[in-house]
Amino acid sequence: MDPQKKPAAAQRIKVKTADPTPVDRFNPRNRIYVRKTDGVWTQVRRRMGWIMMALFLCLPWLPWGERQAVLFDLAERKFHVFALTVWPQDLILLAFLFMMAAFALFFFTTFLGRVWCGYMCPQSVWTFIFIWFEERIEGARNKRMKLDQAPWSWNKVWRKTAKHSAWLLISLITSLTFISFFYPARELYLDFFTGQASAGIYFWGAFFTFATYGNAGWMREIMCLHMCPYARFQSVMFDQDTYIVGYDGARGEMRGPRGRKQDPKALGLGDCIDCSLCVQVCPTGIDIRNGLQYECINCGACIDACDDVMVKMNYSKGLISYTTERQLAGGRSRVGRPKLVGYGLALTGIFAAFLYMLMTLAPVQIDILRDRNQLFRENRDGLIENVYTLKILNKTERTQQFILTVEGLPEHHWLGQQQVQVTAGEIFTLPISVAVDPYLLEQAMTDIVFVLKSEDGLLNANADSRFISKI
Structure with a gap:
């Protein structure tokens, strides 16, 4: 064997142990208090979240002739999507749709990591919405921590009641909107709030309400870390050229506090001032400085927090950035690699077949x-x-x-x-x-x-x- 050539296993991303101390994330005392941050990636994520929410809430109310534009009528066994009506005989389209979703997942994960999780996953979108209401009612991160540790008082009671009431209201709206895709929206709301709806409607309304309330309000990162299968098998699709949120250790170490006017090189320090803001803004509570971890959802919150600190310290931005393992090691990333091209060609072929079947769908x-x-x-x-x-x-x-x-x-x-x-x-x-x-x-x-x-x-x-x- 040529000693200059490394075996295939050596090209894989090395697994890093981020924290040898086990943390019981199911214990409420270990809950994550996400700090508010602002920046380019936070704004992108926030706007995409609101766009997705607006589409979700408005689609059931769009009319199309005598019916709503999008309606999956299970009782009549037909799916309406604007002018298109799909019958059980056309459900091969659903199979192609699932294949497209799978290969899109493979393609974008190989290229951009867990970008779906950070920007478009319903769990992340609803969690950030719940956190937004939490910040408005209970205050910033430090205030929320003090409020939870404080004894019960009128201030604590009304704030907790208002927060959970807002969460339940959002959850109920979410539940009814979801059901509106399967049951005519106008009839649903009228029957639901006048007590004329069927027992099944009330059951599913309650089920999805408490599922949303529990997932986005209480479980949050637990869903991402322990229940979502995507978090577990994503590492199979990662390679050294996958874009991830990465910390430039060569530039940041040794980390440590210092004054703005002090020269870090004279102190033997890197650019990281060890402020831990990157940890405080992370919705899954990880320290990105420990390297690539499966818990990272590529949301970019730590990038915005770190860039803000770098600007205040008069350092260059990008200590934490969207990068690749190869770039962090001093190399140059390759975009047109065989695996990514293969996923792209497969996705294009399946999409073309789906589009052809859709266009030739006979009435x-x-x-x-x-x-x-x-x-x-x-x-x-x-x-x-x-x-x-x-x-x-x-x-x-x-x-x-x-x-x-x-x-x-x-x-x-x-x-x-x-x-x-x-x-x-x-x-x-x-x-x-x-x-x-x-x-x-x-x-x-x-x-x-x-x-x-x-x-x-x-x-x-x-x-x-x-x-x-x-x-």
Whole structure:
């Protein structure tokens, strides 16, 4: 083996033990008090959170004709997304959607780490919203810590009551909004608050309310650290060129306090003043200076806090930044690496297939089933007769009149209904027979096409089949 070449295992990111002292994160006394910070990445995360929340809250109220624009009607087994209506027969689209989500997860995690967790994950978005209300009612980090340690008083009672009431209100709105994607929003709110809703609506309303209240209000980082599977398998997708929140140890060490006018080099110190603000603003409570840790959700809060300190100390920004392990080691990151390109090509291919299927989604569909008991039969008139069962699916929003014909057979006779009425969403089953004079057939098996057309001529569908004779 060439001593200049390192084995594949040596190229992996080394695992670092951040803190050998176990911390019971389930103990309320060890709860994390997140300090408020401001900066570029905090503003980006906050604005994205509000945009996601606005979309979530407003989508069920957008009208589309006589219904709401987005409605997943489980009772009627159809999903409405603006002009598109997806039926159970089209659920292959859902499979492609899941595959797209999976490969998008692989691609963006390999490229940008846990950026989904920090900026768009509902758990993070709702947690930051709950923290925002907590700061407005109970005060800044130090005030919240003192309030929790103080004995019960009127000040503590009303602040705690107001905070938890706000949390429950947000949770209830979240719950009803989520249910509104599956039940018409206008009917839901009217029935819910007038006591006319079903027991199922009240059950799921209570369930999602307390789930949101518990996850974003109490469990918070516990969900990210101990319950979310993404946090566990993300390391499989990381490599030395994955963009992570990283601390430049070569520049920051040795860390220690000093005055603004003191020269850190003369004191034998690096740029880190050991203020611990990066730890105080972290929603999962880790110290990013200990290296890459699976608990980091790439939210960038510690970057904003550190940059603010660097500006005050007249140092250069970027002691903590979005970087890669290769850059931290003094190398140059590679973007176009095979794994990332492979994920990107797979994601593009799946998206193209999904888009094609979406664009070719037919509003009507016809399936043909041949009689399996008898390939053909000769009737009393001496004609060769084949029996078929036609299944017509009307995926439009109204009742349609359809006319049926068959192409590919000379001078054939259609035995059965040739004009049918199919209601919206109905699968209409129609048994028919097609008969032909055997002297007009040139071969034992003839390819034919069943043609379905609406009465107004706007809708049509075809289905291939075969006509079998005794030749």
